[in-house]
Amino acid sequence: MKPYLQAENLSKRWGELMLFENISFTLFEGQKVALIARNGTGKSTLLDLLAGKDSPDSGTITISNNIEMGYFEQIPRLDPEHTVHQEIFKADNEKMKTVKEFELAMEQNNQERITELSAKMDELGAWDIEVEIKQVLTQLKINHLDQPVKQLSGGQQKRLGLAKVLINKPDLLILDEPTNHLDLEMIEWLETYLGKSKSTLLMVTHDRYFLDRVCNEIIEMDDNQIYNYQGNYSLFLQKRNERIEMQQASVAKAQNLLRTELDWMRRMPKARGTKAKYRVDSFYNLKEKASKKIGEESIDLNVKSARLGKKIVETEHLSKSFPGVKLIEDFTYKFSRFEKVGIVGKNGTGKTTFLNLITGKIKPDSGKIEIGQTIKFGHYRQKGITFDPKERVIDAVNKIAEVIHFEDGSQMTSAQLLTRFLFPPEMQYNFIEKLSGGEQRRLYLCTVLMQNPNFLILDEPTNDLDIMTLNVLEEYIRLFEGCVVVVSHDRFFMDKIVDHLFIFEGNGKITDFPGDYTTYRKSVEAQQKEESLKTASEKKAEKNEQKHTLKKGPKKKLTFKEKQEMEALEKEIATLEEKKNELETLLNSGDLSHDKLFEKSKQLGQIKSAIDEKEFRWLELSELDSQLKNNK
The missing domain is CATH 1.20.5 (Single alpha-helices involved in coiled-coils or other helix-helix interfaces)
Structure with a gap:
């Protein structure tokens, strides 16, 4: 296989923190690789280095000649003054440039340029690219090409950034958390798209089903080392467990040997001369090996929930709309003790609105919500992180409580709780701005759970959390002695924790489905x-x-249905001709911007195609009518 990218002895430090040191790996043509590591170990930083957005402190990155790379960042770099259409065609990709130039030549009716670019389109195989662009934009729900980028929401900008990368079809595709801000339908489409793509792929994702179905190799970055696993996520879990068991055995053996060597070092101080130098060196090597951690750090989320009374949350004939969109209509439901509900649906169908109604953040248009007296909400929001970046981790937690009291009478200091959340004492005095996005999410989760809720509401909790943290969070929710309502696009997460689903189908309709995703x-x-x-x-x-x-004999005249179709076609053709004339007048006026010219030209082409199709069908029916009349 041809090597596309080689990383050799890469090291990167951020301030006083060493992210990774002397790591090496190679990406070969055709591989689909996932990068797995804990939050804060520098996954996104490593991708930035590979994509040339940043430089390593030491080491080299070699990319093979003529390899085109596409990089999707967690925060896409878009020009806010561009329209969506301009941003899509802003690529250095020769094929995209040629398509854009050809469309412009068509609009200007520049025959010489059209002929020249047609030959180039043939040479590049670019004729099908418009269909591909439409497919990607439709699947990612990017519908308004003339909308300025600055008017798009954060999620829409992420989808636009992803569309730009996919449309260019690079040889090497680097994706950093591509499933964030996609609904489940989009994720399933992207899963299929990447599975069929010929691009070599390097991806960071926490979506385990996505990872399992798309990738054929996994690179794990752990303790400043790189481990390669051939196969998908399921095989990775098995092989990783075997590796950890071997390391544990190796460390245990080293510790036993260390005891013997330590005894020797104490009993024979004079033997540390030249004769026994090799033995002293061996002792220090053993000491380093034996002091390695056995097993893994884990987050102990054994936080008790407050007592839950008989009455939980009851909604009765609940409705909520915003101008032009109906989100919830006549929804009635009574929550039960200890149930765990998943919420799924396309973006914009009212999932987050429903959570805000339950917690009283917004009021319903009609209907009522009754909350039990003992209910204490813990609401983890998509945009809930409001930490002061100049504040220290411990201070952010102490603002809520310096000592956490539990229902069973036990208590814990904020420092102890942070340690359980994988913030060791030395890290607790770091400034929050030095934490990675995933570490800030973990800290936010800590501040929600430490308030001892008994009705937990999680709105996209899996975004930016590493797989190890997700495993522990899933176990915590499974054992949680309260109610849980969770909105998530992570299918694996939903399958592990929910009892049933609320399906938000759009136009206010919510269906209760008895089962997992x-x-x-x-x-x-x-x-x-x-x-x-x-x-x-x-x-x-x-x-x-x-x-x-046909067996009954030849027709003598058009059927009633065919006559109706013919009459309808005549009216439709007349209407389309009027629209065509209006568009042609508009296009010849010289008053339209480039974007509007492009849009109206496309509309004109679609209308002409529709007229041709309908006229052809009308002619078919007309000729048949004439033949039948002549055969009488």
Whole structure:
């Protein structure tokens, strides 16, 4: 296999913190690789180095000649003054530039330039790129090409950044958490798209189903070392466990040997001369090996919840709309003790609004919400992090409580709680600005749970958390003695913790599904298959009916249905001709901007195609009518 990228002895320090040191690996053509590491170990920094956005303190990165790279960052770098269309075509990619130039030549009716660019389009194989662009933009719900980038939400900007990278079809694709801010339908599409893509892939993701189905190799960065695993996430778990067990055995053996050597060092101080120098060196090597940690750090989230009364949360005929969009209509539900509910649905269907209604952040248009007297909410929000970056970690927690009291009478200091959340004492006095995005999320989670809630609401809790933290959070929620409502696009996370789902279907409709996400998807797929078979059966019956009609003898005139179709076509063609004339007048006025010219030219092309199609069908029917009349 051809090596696309080689990293040799890379080291990077951020302030006093060593992120990684002397790490090396190679990416080969055709590989689909996931990078896994704890938060704060420099995953995003490493991707920045590989993409040339930053430089290593030491080491070299070699990229093979003529390799085109595409890099999707967690915060895409977009020009706020551009429209969506301008941003999409802002690539250095020769194929994209040629398509843009060809479209401009078409708008200007520059025949010489059109001929020249047509040959170039043939040479580059660029004729199908417009279809591909439309496919990607449609799937990622990017619909308004003339909208300025600065008017897009954070999630829309992330999807635009992802679309830009995918559309260019680079040889090497580097993706940093591509599933954040995508709904479940988009994630499943992206999963299929990348699985079929010919691009070599390096990706950081916490979505374990996504990782399992897309990647064929995993690189783990742990304790300043790189470990390679051939296979998907399932195989990685098995092989990683074997590696840790071997390390534990190795450390235990070293500790036993160290005891013997230590005894020798104490009993024979005079033997530390030249004769026994090798033995002294061996002792210090053993000491280093034996003092390595056995096993892994883990987050002990054994925080007790407050007592839960009989009445939890009850919603009755709840409705909520915003101008032009109905989010929740006539929803009634009574929450039970200890239940765990997952919420799924497309972006914009009202999931976060529902959470804000329950917690009283916003008021319903109609209906009522009754909250039990013992209920204490713990609300983890998508945009809940409001820490002062100049504040120290310990001070941020002490603002809430210096001592945490639990329902069972036990207590814990804020420093002890932070240590359980993998913030050791030396890290507790770091400034928050020095924490990675995932570490800040972990700290935020800590501040939510330390308030001893008994009704936990989690809005996209998996974003930016590493897989190790997610495993522990899942275990905490499983043992949590209270109610849990969670919105998440992480299918693995949902499958592990929820009892049932609220499906937000849009236009105010919410369905209660009894099962986890995978069961729900299987039921949807089965229903779609059934509808597809039904459609195929109906088409077959229609064909049989047509054959039966032909056997009965030749038609003498158009059927009533055909006459209706012909009359409708005449009206539709007339309407389309009017629209075509209006657009042609507008395009020839010289008053339109470039973007509007492009948009109206596309509309004109679509209308002309529709006219051609309808006229062809009308001619078919007209000729058939004439033939039938002549055969009488």
